[in-house]
Amino acid sequence: MSAAEQALATADAVPLSRRGPAPKRVVAGYGFWLFLLSDIVIFAALFAAYAVLSGEAAGGPTAAALFDKRHVLIETACLLASSVTCGFGSLAVQSGDRNSTYFWMAITFILGVAFLSLEVSEFSHMLSIGAGPSRSAFLSAFFTLVGTHGLHVTIGLCWLIVMLLQVATLGFQPMVSRRFFCFGLFWHALDIVWIGVFTIVYLGAHL
Amino acid sequence: MSTEIEAQGVAPGANVHSHATHRSYLIGLSYAVVLTLASFWASSTDVVYAPGVPILLGVLAIAQMGIHLVFFLHISSAPDQTNNVLALAFGIFVVGLLVFGSMIIMANLNHNMMPMDQLMQMQR
Numbered sequence: 001m002s003a004a005e006q007a008l009a010t011a012d013a014v015p016l017s018r019r020g021p022a023p024k025r026v027v028a029g030y031g032f033w034l035f036l037l038s039d040i041v042i043f044a045a046l047f048a049a050y051a052v053l054s055g056e057a058a059g060g061p062t063a064a065a066l067f068d069k070r071h072v073l074i075e076t077a078c079l080l081a082s083s084v085t086c087g088f089g090s091l092a093v094q095s096g097d098r099n100s101t102y103f104w105m106a107i108t109f110i111l112g113v114a115f116l117s118l119e120v121s122e123f124s125h126m127l128s129i130g131a132g133p134s135r136s137a138f139l140s141a142f143f144t145l146v147g148t149h150g151l152h153v154t155i156g157l158c159w160l161i162v163m164l165l166q167v168a169t170l171g172f173q174p175m176v177s178r179r180f181f182c183f184g185l186f187w188h189a190l191d192i193v194w195i196g197v198f199t200i201v202y203l204g205a206h207l
Numbered sequence: 208m209s210t211e212i213e214a215q216g217v218a219p220g221a222n223v224h225s226h227a228t229h230r231s232y233l234i235g236l237s238y239a240v241v242l243t244l245a246s247f248w249a250s251s252t253d254v255v256y257a258p259g260v261p262i263l264l265g266v267l268a269i270a271q272m273g274i275h276l277v278f279f280l281h282i283s284s285a286p287d288q289t290n291n292v293l294a295l296a297f298g299i300f301v302v303g304l305l306v307f308g309s310m311i312i313m314a315n316l317n318h319n320m321m322p323m324d325q326l327m328q329m330q331r
Contacts, residue, residue, distance in 0.1 A: 022216065029218020033291055037298035044302040048309035073247055080239055083279055087232040094227075185219060188279040192272050199268040203250040207260055 025178055032182040036189045039152075043193050046148060047200060050141040054204070058136035063205030066131060068122075072202040075118045076194065079153075082111035083191040090184040096172045105164055108187070112157050119150050142201065149197055152190050159183055219280055219291045227281050235278025242271040 021027070054063060089104035123143070126132065133143035163183055166176045246267040249255055255263060276282045282291055321329075 026216060026218045030216070030290060030294075033219045034294055037294055040298060041301050041305065044305040048306045051306065051310050052313040069247065069251070073243075076243055080236070080243065083275070084232050084236045087227075087279055088229060091227065091229065091232075181218070185280065188275060191279070192275050195268050195271050195275070199246060199264050203246060203264055204261070206250055207264075 025174070025181070028178050029181060029185070032185055036185060040189065040193065043145075043148070043196070046141075046145040047196060050145045050201065053137040053141040054201075056137040058138075060136045060139065061129070061131045063138065063142075063201070066126060067202050067205045069202065069206065071118065071122060072198050075115055076198050078111045078115040078118070079191050079194050082108045082115070083188055085111065086184055086187045090181065093167075093172065093177050093180045098167065098172075101167060102164065105160060109157060109160055112153055112160070116150060116153055116157070119146070119153075123147075146197060146201065149190070149193055152193075156183070156187055156190060159186070216287045216290045217285075219282055219288075231278050231281075235274055238274045238278070239271055242267050242274065246271075 022030075057063075085104045085107045089101055089108055092100040092104055126139075131139055133140045160183060163176070163180050166179070170176050246264050249260055249263050249267065276295075282288065282295060284292065
C-alpha cells in the first residue's frame with residue numbers, strides 16, 4: 001500500500017460527504033440517546049412541579065412525616081446493583097456468551113422487581129393512611145414523579161423479558177444485540193433519574 | 208470495522224476503545240456507593256453547617272450523575288463522541304431551564320401574591 005492510499009484509509013482523510021451512512025448500531029444508539037434525553041426532559045418538568053409544590057401539604061401529611069430513609073436506601077441499593085449487573089449483562093451480550101447473559105440479566109430482573117415491590121409497598125402504605133395523590137398538591141406531585149419513574153422501571157422489566165425471549169429464539173443477531181444495547185442505555189438512564197428522585201424527594205424532605 | 212465506526216462517531220455506551228470492561232463498572236459502582244452513602248449521611252448529620260446541606264446534597268447528586276454517565280453510559284470527551292456530548296449538553300440546558308426557570312417564576316409569583324386573608328377581604 002502506498003503512502004497516499006494509507007492516508008486515505010485513515011478516518012480523517014475521507015471527507016465527511018464520502019463516508020456514507022454511519023453503521024446501523026451507531027445510528028440506533030444515537031437515536032435512542034436522543035430519546036433518553038427527551039425522556040429526561042419529561043422528568044425535569046415533573047421535578048420542577050414537585051419542587052414548586054413540595055411544601056403545599058394542605059394540612060395533610062408532610063414529606064418529613066411520610067418518608068422512611070432506610071426504605072429508600074434499600075431501593076437505591078437495588079437499582080444501583082441492577083445497573084451494574086445490567087452492564088455485566090451487556091458485556092456478555094457483546095461477547096456472545098448466552099449463559100452469562102441469562103445469568104446477569106436474570107439478576108438485573110430480580111433486583112428491578114425488588115425495587116418495584118418496595119415502591120408498591122410504600123405507595124400502598126401511603127394510600128392506606130389516607131395520603132393518596134388526591135390528598136394535597138404535594139402528594140399529587142409526589143405520586144406523578146415517583147410513579148412515572150416506577151412506570152419506566154416496569155416498562156424496562158417487560159422489555160428485558162422480551163429481549164431474553166429474543167436471545168432464546170433468535171440468538172445474538174446484530175438486530176438483537178442492538179436492541180439489548182438500547183435496553184442497557186435505558187436502564188442506566190433510569191438509575192440517573194433515581195439519583196434525582198432520592199436526593200430531591202426523599203433526602204430533601206428531612207432537611 | 209473499528210475505523211469505520213470511528214469515522215462516524217460512536218453510539219453512547221459503545222466500547223470501541225474497550226473501556227467498557229467489568230473493571231469500569233466496578234469502579235463506577237464503588238464511586239456511586241460512596242457518593243450515595245455520603246448523601247444519606249449528609250442529610251441526617253449535625254457535622255455540616257445546616258444551611259449548607261442542600262448545596263452539599265446537590266453537589267453529591269450531580270457528581271454521582273457524572274459517575275454514572277462516565278462509567279455506566281461510557282460518555283467521554285473523545286472526538287468520536289462529539290455528537291453524544293453535544294446532545295447531552297443540550298439536554299442539560301433544557302433541564303436546567305425547566306427546573307430553575309419554574310422555581311424562580313413560582314417563587315417570584317408567591318412573593319408578589321397578596322396574603323390570602325387580605326385577598327378574601329377585598330372580594331367581599
